[in-house]
Amino acid sequence: MTTPFPSPTVPAADRTEVFLRYLDYFRETALAKVSALPEAELRVTRLPSGWTPLELLKHLRHVELRWIEWGFQGREVAAPWGDRRGERWYVAPEETREELVAALRSQGAHTTAVVSAHELAEVGAPGPRWEGAEPASLERVLFHLLQEYARHVGHLDVVTELAGGPTGE
Known part of the structure; x- marks a missing residue:
């Protein structure tokens, strides 16, 4: 892990820096955990919900795409739900x-x-991401991204431990 935990005792210039530190930390934690898994564990599930580690990585990429580009920036995105096939996350072979x-x-x-x-x-910016609601502030979008990452990194902790990979933060 090259990104240290963003301890609340380490000074930050502002809230933006705090948000970015945590996003970087959670992103790099997810990447490190998936990178430490053997190839045989990447496309199999260990949980009843059925997702795989590679599907989770692809999902996290699309979460950022949906909330930052498609949402906050209001950009046209060709496949905002490109991490799914039907109601499930999907990674092509x-x-x-x-x-x-x-x-x-x-x-x-x-x-x-x-x-x-x-x-x-x-x-x-207004756009389809908001599904008819008023667009959110960047701070609200970032708060949502942090909770999404924290939740999914916790899920990945369990899967990685079951697969014999590294545990802990």
Whole structure:
């Protein structure tokens, strides 16, 4: 793990820096856990819900895409739900761990650039992401992303431990 836990005792310039530190930490934690798994564990499930570690990585990339690009920025996105097939997360057989890791890191870099260029109180652009509701502020979007990452990294902790991978933070 190259990203240290963003301890509340470490000074930060502002709330934006706090949000970005936590997003980076959770993203890198998820990437490290999936990267530590043997190839045989990447496309199998260990939970009744049925998702696989690669599906979770792809989902996290699309979560950032949906909330930052499609939502906050109001960009047209060709496949905002591209992490799904029907009601389930999906990774095609030809998609590799390396590709999914690179895609999540790239999406994270985009998120960082967008967040760094805007004020937390700024409201997102109108668009289909909001499903008819008023767009949320960047701060609310980031808070949502953090809870999503924290929840899914916790899920990944369990799967990684069951697969014999590294445990803990």
